[in-house]
Amino acid sequence: MNSSGDGFSMPLSREARALERSMMRDLIALTARPGIVSFAGGLPAPELFPLAQWTECLVATLRDAGPAALQYGPPFPPLLEAVAQLMDSRGAAVAPNQVLITTGAQQGLHIAARLLVDPGAASLVDRFVFPGVRQAFGGSERRLIEVDAAPGGGVDTNAAAEVVASTPDLRAWVVVPDFHNPLGSRLTAAQRAAVTSLAARVPVVEDDPYGFLDFAGQPRRPLVADAPERTIYLGSFSKVIAPGLRMGWVVAPAPLIEKLRVLKESVDLESSALTQRALARFLAAGYLEPHLAMVRRAYHSRAEAMVRALERHFPPGSRWSTPEGGMFLWVELPAGYDTLAHLRTALDGGVAYVPGAAFASAPAPTTMRLNFSNATVENIESGIARLARSLASARADQPAPTSVGSVT
Numbered sequence: 001m002n003s004s005g006d007g008f009s010m011p012l013s014r015e016a017r018a019l020e021r022s023m024m025r026d027l028i029a030l031t032a033r034p035g036i037v038s039f040a041g042g043l044p045a046p047e048l049f050p051l052a053q054w055t056e057c058l059v060a061t062l063r064d065a066g067p068a069a070l071q072y073g074p075p076f077p078p079l080l081e082a083v084a085q086l087m088d089s090r091g092a093a094v095a096p097n098q099v100l101i102t103t104g105a106q107q108g109l110h111i112a113a114r115l116l117v118d119p120g121a122a123s124l125v126d127r128f129v130f131p132g133v134r135q136a137f138g139g140s141e142r143r144l145i146e147v148d149a150a151p152g153g154g155v156d157t158n159a160a161a162e163v164v165a166s167t168p169d170l171r172a173w174v175v176v177p178d179f180h181n182p183l184g185s186r187l188t189a190a191q192r193a194a195v196t197s198l199a200a201r202v203p204v205v206e207d208d209p210y211g212f213l214d215f216a217g218q219p220r221r222p223l224v225a226d227a228p229e230r231t232i233y234l235g236s237f238s239k240v241i242a243p244g245l246r247m248g249w250v251v252a253p254a255p256l257i258e259k260l261r262v263l264k265e266s267v268d269l270e271s272s273a274l275t276q277r278a279l280a281r282f283l284a285a286g287y288l289e290p291h292l293a294m295v296r297r298a299y300h301s302r303a304e305a306m307v308r309a310l311e312r313h314f315p316p317g318s319r320w321s322t323p324e325g326g327m328f329l330w331v332e333l334p335a336g337y338d339t340l341a342h343l344r345t346a347l348d349g350g351v352a353y354v355p356g357a358a359f360a361s362a363p364a365p366t367t368m369r370l371n372f373s374n375a376t377v378e379n380i381e382s383g384i385a386r387l388a389r390s391l392a393s394a395r396a397d398q399p400a401p402t403s404v405g406s407v408t
């Protein structure tokens with residue numbers, strides 16, 4: 001143990017000293033208890049994973065490519081082409097040399113931050129944001145400036161414009177355009193136009209792991225289509241196929257892809273040759289679209305079931321987002337609740353969620369994120385009823401309940 005008594009026998013870097021475990025990871029460990037209905041994890045539905053098709057692609061890859069599938073190798077050109085086509089299907093004209101395969105979108109966030117933001121400089125992020133964005137763009141070395149959501153959903157682009165105008169060392173703006181984590185919201189057409197116009201003044205990092213999960217089956221045109229020179233787009237196969245593949249991609253102007261490739265090399269040399277080849281085969285076989293259609297249908301009915309259950313069971317005065325896609329629903333309870341303090345009681349009552357505080361740098365006691373993709377319709381109904389009961393008991397414990405009314 002060293003003199004500071006922190007349990008380490010060697011001095012650590014400033015970055016390591018500043019590291020904090022993500023509250024979400026700790027929570028998710030707690031929610032794995034048997035009997036818990038969990039709306040906590042940001043997990044896709046495992047029973048919908050395309051296991052048979054993936055097995056077929058993996059076996060065929062090993063059979064046909066042999067040792068090349070297990071060797072170090074450059075990015076696999078057919079995969080770059082397939083990703084470029086996928087972007088094309090969303091209305092973004094992308095050449096294969098504008099694509100970099102990454103180990104998930106999280107690696108895209110990490111290398112985009114290092115590409116754009118000097119230590120000490122600032123990035124603009126949402127007030128409620130996926131913690132991986134804070135880890136990549138913040139930490140001990142880089143500053144984060146937060147922007148609020150717009151009252152009707154999406155991002156407050158007027159507030160963002162003010163930050164852009166008043167922050168000379170603002171180097172990046174991280175935007176999640178569709179089915180935000182945790183807010184479940186998407187940008188309006190006017191907000192999209194405002195972001196792509198502000199991109200002329202601050203580079204946009206478009207973090208888009210959920211855009212393909214549009215319940216109507218018509219994923220929107222990504223921001224990168226309208227500001228291709230000033231946007232770094234991050235895609236992911238985690239939510240559209242499976243997170244265990246650890247496959248994502250970056251789209252950027254070709255000269256930046258070269259820089260990003262070097263940054264990626266410093267992290268993990270390259271993404272798995274085996275997985276890249278199997279994925280290219282999966283996409284070439286046309287397995288993605290029918291799989292996505294099935295996932296969208298399932299998530300849509302789960303989201304609808306959750307909204308119905310909230311309407312039936314949740315305290316009067318609660319508000320929630322109505323998802324048009326993705327995996328999350330955001331709830332704001334009336335004043336007086338404390339979702340962080342309440343979590344243990346909820347777990348004892350057999351249900352889990354993520355308190356809004358897990359996504360924020362300041363307390364957010366009345367907010368919670370609910371995941372609907374990883375629970376059956378039946379579990380959604382019973383889990384929301386359990387959660388409402390535990391919230392009602394929390395209010396009953398308080399000396400002077402006010403605006404909540406009668407909750408059963």
Ligand SMILES: Cc1ncc(COP(=O)(O)O)c(C=O)c1O
Nearest residue numbers: 042104105106130181236238248
């Ligand atoms: C907004 C957002 N960005 C990035 C990621 C990272 O995804 P990946 O599994 O592709 O690394 C996630 C994962 O949940 C996310 O919600």
